[in-house]
Amino acid sequence: MDDASGTPRAIKNDITNLQFATPRGVQDITGIDKSAYERLLLLADMSVTLNGVFNDASNMSHDVFKTVTSTSVARTTTLTVSGQTLAGELLYTDYPLTRADSGELTWAVPGVLADGTVPTWA
Incomplete structure (x- = not known):
């Protein structure tokens, strides 16, 4: 990161x-002559x-x-799973810190x- x-x-x-997703938008293009959806990616x-x-x-988290x-900068973020990498230029929008009643201090960013670059696995 x-x-x-x-x-x-x-x-x-x-x-x-962590949780990550790489969704695609879809457009419904179903004509009235169809009985099921037609879509475009x-x-x-x-x-x-x-x-x-x-x-x-x-230099840590x-x-x-x-x-x-x-700051308003994009940050290169690289996820590596079993030797496969997924890299993207991401904007991080928040840095909330949480202190639990037991004392741990955590964050969820x-x-x-x-x-506009399509994220792809390499």
Whole structure:
């Protein structure tokens, strides 16, 4: 994941779980002569929510995300699963911190596709 200056940072140790999606829009083009839907695929998208634990060490998660609310930069985000990678330029829209009553400090950072490039697995 890039920080606000575009420098890649390995913060995978701070991430406890994530959710990502790469949906496509669809347009209903069903004519009145049909008994089932006809559709066209439209634009591609990508979204991600990273969840993790607060770590204020240099170049770790807090260093990367603390500028989300004050900068408007796209950040290269790369997910790697079993040697396969999915990279995208994402805009992160929030950096909410949660302190549970048991004391842990966690975050959940949502991101959305920024640049119109279709995310593809490599």
